[in-house]
Amino acid sequence: MEWKWSSVDNIASDNLPERVSISNGNDKLDCAFCGGKGEKPKGSRCSVCGGSGKISLQQPAIKCAYCKGTGKDKPRSHLTCTVCKGKGYVSVREPLETCSKCRGKGVDPHNKLPCTRCAGKGVITGKG
Numbered sequence: 001m002e003w004k005w006s007s008v009d010n011i012a013s014d015n016l017p018e019r020v021s022i023s024n025g026n027d028k029l030d031c032a033f034c035g036g037k038g039e040k041p042k043g044s045r046c047s048v049c050g051g052s053g054k055i056s057l058q059q060p061a062i063k064c065a066y067c068k069g070t071g072k073d074k075p076r077s078h079l080t081c082t083v084c085k086g087k088g089y090v091s092v093r094e095p096l097e098t099c100s101k102c103r104g105k106g107v108d109p110h111n112k113l114p115c116t117r118c119a120g121k122g123v124i125t126g127k128g
């Protein structure tokens with residue numbers, strides 16, 4: 001008998017987000033805001049990646065906790081996420097610790113704005 005757990009919320013307080021590794025050699029990731037198409041809105045040049053569909057990022061990086069990697073301020077918003085500037089990823093400094101204020105979600109539980117402690121990243125740089 002095998003139990004299958006399906007977890008909706010996989011960010012536990014002691015479970016740090018996965019690092020995004022850029023292994024294709026040129027430090028480029030698909031732009032989250034336009035989905036790598038280079039157009040946002042359709043037909044116009046994406047302001048985040050400048051139309052290239054790719055963004056560069058300093059490593060280590062994690063998926064943006066505030067927008068969950070969508071690059072958007074709100075699910076159907078046409079505004080870029082203020083935390084990652086629309087990239088969908090944020091650079092971080094190791095060692096990482098889950099932010100205790102927002103519990104890794106990057107969202108202030110009181111006002112739904114980016115968490116002031118971790119600046120919306122969901123993690124903070126610990127001592128180490």
Ligand SMILES: [Zn+2]
Pocket residue numbers: 031032033034035036037038039040046047048049050051053054
């Ligand atoms: Zn783009």
Ligand SMILES: [Zn+2]
Pocket residue numbers: 064065066067068069070071072081082083084085086087088089
């Ligand atoms: Zn974001």
Ligand SMILES: [Zn+2]
Pocket residue numbers: 099100101102103104105106107115116117118119120121122123
């Ligand atoms: Zn936080």
